[in-house]
Amino acid sequence: ETGVTQSPTHLIKTRGQQVTLRCSSQSGHNTVSWYQQALGQGPQFIFQYYREEENGRGNFPPRFSGLQFPNYSSELNVNALELDDSALYLCASSLSAGLGEQFFGPGTRLTVL
Amino acid sequence: DAKTTQPPSMDCAEGRAANLPCNHSTISGNEYVYWYRQIHSQGPQYIIHGLKNNETNEMASLIITEDRKSSTLILPHATLRDTAVYYCISNNKFYFGSGTKLNVKP
Numbered sequence: 001e002t003g004v005t006q007s008p009t010h011l012i013k014t015r016g017q018q019v020t021l022r023c024s025s026q027s028g029h030n031t032v033s034w035y036q037q038a039l040g041q042g043p044q045f046i047f048q049y050y051r052e053e054e055n056g057r058g059n060f061p062p063r064f065s066g067l068q069f070p071n072y073s074s075e076l077n078v079n080a081l082e083l084d085d086s087a088l089y090l091c092a093s094s095l096s097a098g099l100g101e102q103f104f105g106p107g108t109r110l111t112v113l
Numbered sequence: 114d115a116k117t118t119q120p121p122s123m124d125c126a127e128g129r130a131a132n133l134p135c136n137h138s139t140i141s142g143n144e145y146v147y148w149y150r151q152i153h154s155q156g157p158q159y160i161i162h163g164l165k166n167n168e169t170n171e172m173a174s175l176i177i178t179e180d181r182k183s184s185t186l187i188l189p190h191a192t193l194r195d196t197a198v199y200y201c202i203s204n205n206k207f208y209f210g211s212g213t214k215l216n217v218k219p
Contacts, residue, residue: 004156033207042200043157045207058207090156101147104156 002027004093004105012111013081021076021108023091031055031097032074034066035090037107043090049074050097078110086112117146117201122214125195131188133213135201138182146177148186150197151212157200160186191217 005024013019025032031050035043045058049068063079072093078085088109092102118136125131137146145164149157161168161175163184168175174187188195200212 035209040211042198042209042211044209048207056207092156101159101162102149102157104158106156 004091004103006089006091006105006108008108009106010109010111012113014113015081015083017081017112018077018079019081019110021078021089021091021110023074023076023093023105025072025074025091025093026103029093029095029103030072031094032068032072033092033094033102034074034076035092036060036085037088037090039087046076048097055097081112083112086110116208117203117210119199119201119210119213121211122216124216124218125188125191127193127217127219128190131186131191131195131215131217133186133188133199133201133215134183135186136183137201137203140181140203142181144203146175146184147202148173148175149200149202149209150195151200152194152197157209160199191215193217193219 007022033048034046037043046060047057048055052068065077068074088107090107092104094100094102145162147162148160151157161173163175163177177184196217198212198214200209
């Protein structure tokens with residue numbers, strides 16, 4: 001059984017660019033949640049996908065969007081990058097919708113210059 | 114909002130019990146309390162959860178007050194590897210807060 005994986009591990013972009021982050025959920029999990037974690041802060045919930053549908057969204061603007069695929073892997077897309085988007089982006093998978101017991105990936109460190 | 118509040122940091126001597134408090138006074142009756150920890154530069158790791166009764170697993174014990182307004186995570190014999198940020202959250206709101214930085218000292 002493989003755990004949650006994320007790619008890439010690190011990424012550097014410039015302001016105004018677009019970025020796509022990827023997440024493979026743990027085997028058997030149909031729910032993926034995305035979080036943004038700024039330095040020194042706790043994770044902030046961006047949104048959750050359950051069986052390919054968005055199932056809840058945090059206080060993030062529409063330029064943060066996502067997808068979940070039939071195999072339950074997921075993408076986080078961020079358009080028009082801003083300096084404040086620099087953070088660790090965490091993906092977590094779980095057996096069902098809601099918070100519950102989530103299994104986190106190692107994260108993608110995004111730096112926006 | 115069923116947000117939680119935790120002290121920003123705590124120290125614990127290696128081998129002693131670490132007791133981490135969490136206030137969740139606005140939690141509703143059907144909301145579970147979950148505890149996660151995050152070791153530096155890694156993704157958070159699930160520890161334990163509970164609703165009303167005290168819970169124990171191989172990692173920790175969770176004591177929830179009868180009025181459910183607060184809980185305590187207990188690491189019975191803290192080791193240096195337990196140094197991490199510990200988060201207490203409810204399963205209704207996806208709010209991690211800033212957690213408690215536990216420093217286990219030799």
